[in-house]
Amino acid sequence: MERILFVVPPNITFDDFVRPPGNVGTVRLGQSDKNFGSVITDIPLGIISLSTYLKKHLELTSMAIDFNVQLLKESDFEFGDFRSYFRQHFLAGKYDEFNPTVVAISAQFTSSYHSVVDIAAVCRERFPEATILAGGNLVTAMYRDFFADSACIDAICFGEGELPLRDLLLATDRPALIAGHNSWISREKVPAVGNPFQHTFIEDLDDIPFLDYDILDLDGYRLNPTLSRYAVGAESAGALAIMTSRGCPFKCTFCASYQAHGRKMRYYSEQRVAEDIDQIIARYGMKSFIIQDDHFMGGRERPYNIVAAIKERGGAIFFQNALALYALDRRFLQLLKDTGIDELVLPVESGSARVLKDVMHKPLKLDIVKRVIDDCREIGIFTDCNIIVGMPGETKADIDESREFLKGVYGDWFRVFVATPIPGSEMYDEAIDKKYFVNSPVNANYKRAVIETPDWSAEFIQHISYAMNIELNFVHNSNVRLGDDRKALDCFEKVLRVKPDHAIACFYAASCLERLGEPEKAAEYLEKARDFAATSTFWTPYIEMFGIPVFPDDPREAA
Incomplete structure (x- = not known):
């Protein structure tokens, strides 16, 4: 055997x-x-x-x-x-x-x-x-x-x-x-050049039996899952991952998922998905589901039917991979909300129309970004927006344009990532061909820049990506601007659970608490902000860049 x-x-x-x-x-x-x-x-x-x-x-x-x-x-x-x-x-x-x-x-x-x-x-x-x-x-x-x-x-x-x-x-x-x-x-x-190898795909995914979750330490996957980084993390600690399709037809230059699953969409039948959900509930007692499809929105009514099937069973859903924005009409967003979904990851990627079209080859228009974010806010869905900075072909002017656009939409949170050349992606091939790598590809981690182009250095992208994070999420926080200090505070405290020494998160949490009428707790956070900022030079460039009045002798605080 x-x-x-x-x-x-x-x-x-x-x-x-x-x-x-x-x-x-x-x-x-x-x-x-x-x-x-x-x-x-x-x-x-x-x-x-x-x-x-x-x-x-x-x-x-x-x-x-x-x-x-x-x-x-x-x-x-x-x-x-x-x-x-x-x-x-x-x-x-x-x-x-x-x-x-x-x-x-x-x-x-x-x-x-x-x-x-x-x-x-x-x-x-x-x-x-x-x-x-x-x-x-x-x-x-x-x-x-x-x-x-x-x-x-x-x-x-x-x-x-x-x-x-x-x-x-x-x-x-x-x-x-x-x-x-x-x-x-x-x-x-292995050939000297070229790639003679081919995929051997299962065309009918229903041929795969119910997945063998039993060989895993399921309790261990509650220790630090991706969804713990999001607002729903605490509520969905007992969620189980499923995949209802394979493949993605889009050709985004930064993505390499087609290397494993191809570009042609293949689906589990809706009946099979429903049967798997029933088995998960019966075997493991879990009713929260993390959907990991690369392109869940394929098919006209299929996404609606699968979400409805989970809703009928009293289940909760979290989409770990972002959903295609073009397909998120008001009807589908309302269905998600009615199912209990309070947060969505949105693949905005850039606030520059030129970068989206000509650099990323991503079929997305900025008016759709604004419409989806506005609809989500009206319906009551928290928006977590993915942003990528540092694509080959992207200029500093593009980045400035992207920053200005993103400050003009009211996303609840922005996750700003360094563009990472994933092996197998068009971006990776371009970086290899044009000798853009200044660090090994295997050291990339979405927070570390490993390439540079004639338009910018790796150090610049490293700095500006984090500066955008500080600007969009703290200095220019949408919920603070809209007067919802409680929601903003929840986000800042979420950051502190992941990174307890985040001086800027402490400062803005203190500001929210002061406005919410909790001066003692505000004073505790402000003291932490000053301690962390004083003991680590990491925060200094961003405090100075945005004029954040962390320290008591800063004349901006008096102003």
Whole structure:
């Protein structure tokens, strides 16, 4: 019987974990008094889909280890690198009896690159007879690099893995299968140029049985999920991730999701989605659902019907991946609100029409952005707007135009990210071709600039992205401008739960509390703001840039 060990590497680099930069959230491990980089725990739908599909076709047992969960369960971390940590973990006796015949490593993000190499090396030591495979968006796009840096990976799956992995495990001659299969890549098959490999997709997603959530430590995914960063996080701690479709037809230059799922849309049937929801409620007692589709709004009535089906069962929904704004008409927004959705992530990306059209190739007009944000505010849905800064081809004038537009709309919150060249994206290829990289692609993390162009430096993008965050969310906060200090305060305190030493969040929380008639609590926050600003020079440029009167001897405070 096959025994497959699925491994998910940390979605953070070792350096960012042990020495988190000032512009990111942090976590504490156990009783440790040290701050570590925030590790996100999102349910890896890919590996549990593989597990359940393989069990449909052959006899096997499976086990999963997600190091994003495992790291957060440690009481402390004293290792000099991740490889040492992985070695200690895999030497533990828990794997003695299981003794996998196949180790399957799944990675999605560039920040996991070195961990994939390290895990493969440690698993080769620990399980010398096992076949070591790797897959996922990252590995699909960077297969040349992985084979160059790892002698321990036996084969790499190109794109989705259900059918290729089934074919491999059923084959009597596995090396021959890999050699002749268009979706399996071996070291010997890597061409000098070009890409001869092809996806092998499941066309009817209903062929995949109910996902194998049972191989996961489900409680562990409540430790620090993405949705804990959002307003609904506390209420949805018991949510379970689902995916109702695969694929995305759009060609945004910063996105590489098509590398795994293709551009053609494929759907689970509405009946199947309803059956999965019923099973989740019955098996796990969970009635909150995180929908992770890349393009949920595909199909005319399908999105309405799925949301309605969840509503009928008394379920709650959170869309982790942003919904296409063009499809968010008043009717659908009202349905979402009636279902209990109080917050949406909106993929605004830029406030520059030129950048959206000519640089990002994103089919979105700015009047739609304003209309959706206004509708959400009227209906009572909190808007969390994603913004990207630093695209190749974007100029400083474009960034200024974007800032001015975004200050003119009343989004509740803006998440400003550094444009990150994801392997497999058009942006990544352009950065490689034009030699824009000034730092390794694998050090990118949406908060660190790794490219520069003739229009700007990496340092400028690093600075302006965070300056936009401060300007839009604090200095020019929409809810403060509209007189809703309570809602603004809730947002500032949410920031402080993720980053307790955020001097500017403390200052603006104090300002809200003062206006809300809570002077004692306001004084506590103001004292913290001054302490954090005095002890860390990180805040100084932004305090000075926007004239934020944090300190008592600042003449602006008297004014």
